Amino acid sequence: MKSWWSIKPVFLVLLLPWVLAALPTVNVGQLKAREFWIGGGFIREWLAQLFIDLLPLMQADTYAVFFTTGDVVNEYLAAVPGLLLVTVGGLWGLYLIGSLFIYANNWIVRTNQKSIRSSLKR
Amino acid sequence: MAIYLFAYATGVLLLIFSGFYGYWSDLSIYSAIPAGAAALFVGIGVVGTRKRDDFSDIAGWRIEEAAEISEPEKPVVAPAVLDIKSLDLGMLVVGGPGAGKSMMAIAYQEFLSQYRPDSGMAYFEGKGDFDIYRDRVAAVGHPDYFFSSELEHSDTINVMASPTETIIDTFSRVFVDSTNGYYEASQKKAIRATVPLIKSLGEPVILPDLWMLLTDSQAARDVIRKAKDVGVDPDIVATCEQYFQEDEEDRLNKIDGLLNKLHPFVSGPISRKINAYEPTLNISDAVAAGKTIYFHLPLSDTSLAVATMITEQFGVVARNRQLYELDGRKAYPLMFDDWGAFFYSNFGPITARCRSAKMPINFFFQSKAQTDAVLTGGIFTSEILDNIGGVWSMRINGWDTAKWLAQQFGTYETQEISFRAGSDDQQMMTVEKERVRTDWLRDLNAGEAYGMIFATAEGGLMVNKRYQLRFPLPGKNHEAPTYWPEIAAGGANDDAGGLHLWRDYRDADQVTLRKREAVKSVLDDAGSDLTDGDDEVLL
Numbered sequence: 001m002k003s004w005w006s007i008k009p010v011f012l013v014l015l016l017p018w019v020l021a022a023l024p025t026v027n028v029g030q031l032k033a034r035e036f037w038i039g040g041g042f043i044r045e046w047l048a049q050l051f052i053d054l055l056p057l058m059q060a061d062t063y064a065v066f067f068t069t070g071d072v073v074n075e076y077l078a079a080v081p082g083l084l085l086v087t088v089g090g091l092w093g094l095y096l097i098g099s100l101f102i103y104a105n106n107w108i109v110r111t112n113q114k115s116i117r118s119s120l121k122r
Numbered sequence: 123m124a125i126y127l128f129a130y131a132t133g134v135l136l137l138i139f140s141g142f143y144g145y146w147s148d149l150s151i152y153s154a155i156p157a158g159a160a161a162l163f164v165g166i167g168v169v170g171t172r173k174r175d176d177f178s179d180i181a182g183w184r185i186e187e188a189a190e191i192s193e194p195e196k197p198v199v200a201p202a203v204l205d206i207k208s209l210d211l212g213m214l215v216v217g218g219p220g221a222g223k224s225m226m227a228i229a230y231q232e233f234l235s236q237y238r239p240d241s242g243m244a245y246f247e248g249k250g251d252f253d254i255y256r257d258r259v260a261a262v263g264h265p266d267y268f269f270s271s272e273l274e275h276s277d278t279i280n281v282m283a284s285p286t287e288t289i290i291d292t293f294s295r296v297f298v299d300s301t302n303g304y305y306e307a308s309q310k311k312a313i314r315a316t317v318p319l320i321k322s323l324g325e326p327v328i329l330p331d332l333w334m335l336l337t338d339s340q341a342a343r344d345v346i347r348k349a350k351d352v353g354v355d356p357d358i359v360a361t362c363e364q365y366f367q368e369d370e371e372d373r374l375n376k377i378d379g380l381l382n383k384l385h386p387f388v389s390g391p392i393s394r395k396i397n398a399y400e401p402t403l404n405i406s407d408a409v410a411a412g413k414t415i416y417f418h419l420p421l422s423d424t425s426l427a428v429a430t431m432i433t434e435q436f437g438v439v440a441r442n443r444q445l446y447e448l449d450g451r452k453a454y455p456l457m458f459d460d461w462g463a464f465f466y467s468n469f470g471p472i473t474a475r476c477r478s479a480k481m482p483i484n485f486f487f488q489s490k491a492q493t494d495a496v497l498t499g500g501i502f503t504s505e506i507l508d509n510i511g512g513v514w515s516m517r518i519n520g521w522d523t524a525k526w527l528a529q530q531f532g533t534y535e536t537q538e539i540s541f542r543a544g545s546d547d548q549q550m551m552t553v554e555k556e557r558v559r560t561d562w563l564r565d566l567n568a569g570e571a572y573g574m575i576f577a578t579a580e581g582g583l584m585v586n587k588r589y590q591l592r593f594p595l596p597g598k599n600h601e602a603p604t605y606w607p608e609i610a611a612g613g614a615n616d617d618a619g620g621l622h623l624w625r626d627y628r629d630a631d632q633v634t635l636r637k638r639e640a641v642k643s644v645l646d647d648a649g650s651d652l653t654d655g656d657d658e659v660l661l
Binding site for chain 2: 004051054055056059062063080081084085087088091092095099113116117120
């Protein structure tokens, strides 16, 4: 029988956005004298955009200035509100998937036990 | 449950988010939205994850050393609260000698005296040991009344202070010799013909009055005449008259068995205690006033008869409470300790009545055989079990009783997995096990018990909780007595108002003297010259 406790490692997935957002941004194309940036910067930017949309116009400007002029740490700090929202969304997505998984798994076990019980009682 | 934990976590995350949002939005009005959402989710989480035990607010007797064994494989070791609503339905406690029944009974009385100080109770003690009285007084205090069938000092009662029909039923059960059907019928007829008459005179009546009425024809004639004078129902008078028209010698022969059984209660040592015109203990009044009564009735033929008469009086009290005490009925528990041998055929209906009248019956006995022996077709045991709120099994010595009690706790279903040696094959089996095994009931320490009792909650919720627990020892809240109580003697019967057939007719010379005085008085009034020899004509 499965329970949330037995599948507790899946909750680690909620840390993924936090880890990804903390990754440095590097130019992997410089070896070929090109620009090809990958890393957490894009995620931080997306998260910041997510948060900006929720702020009033004036305050959104202040926030944008802070994000664009700050260093990596400031970027990460500015991304935290977005990370929190993503985590909440991920939490409920996990709840949905986890519930379905537990229900389906336990239904199979229960049905199996029931059939064993009924065969033993006969 | 999981969804509430998710809601709780969401609330916490949103709370942090709202802090950031408030900071970046300069605490604009929109900051309230995430904060509100956070509060909502946290609220849902807190309410949902709060341990919801509908039975956590039960009021009752708290037992510190307890484990709930409703699911024997997952015992919950925690103090138990025995629901007062179930305790008010009565309990059945079975335990061998030394198992701790009497101590449990005293501890229960201690709880009741503290939980409901204004309510009384009656303790029927069938062993008669001083130790029990001492411990009871030390825990609960001196009882308001103390009645003993054996000790010199005792409160007094009047066993005829009951309704006529109750007395007829009781006396027919207690005093009639039923070894011969013919004589049995005659004896019952005697009771049925005489008791209604003396009870109708409107004066206190005692058992010796009945004896005198049955054995003294002069007393019978006088009482019948008196009954006519005070306007007693002619049917009652006629029935009695008809009875006494039988040949006296023949009549007395037929009721010889009745008189033999009555005799110890009319003139024996117990007589003074149970035949008081002005008893110091009126059971009905004591119950109404919430007094505590200690009945010291060590088992004997005499105490058996007295106990039956007392029990019948409690039946009358219960009936009156049912019929006339409609509001604010206070509980009046009755505890029958070591009472197994005192059960009799009418005990069942009386206990049912008592229970209904909020006079819960609590039985403490040693063996199932004691209730099985009651002559009601072997159903008394089931009747008790069906009507009480809790059953407790203390240490049991006998296998049959232990087995019977273990069965009361029922079974539960569990799964067992077996492995086949040398392979990975496993097999799961569903097995039904006894919740309490017979052996366990024979291995309990003093005061320990297995038991089950109903727990009730709001909205009609009810569950039968099973416990293994250890009842507390009675406290030492009062000074322990060193001897039995000294009870002040009540008023002498000769000085009290009553029918007084015993006083007036037991001495033949006194009767003759009174006859003469009566005749003289009549002669004086009439101015006649009749002589003493005509007494009988006038009387």
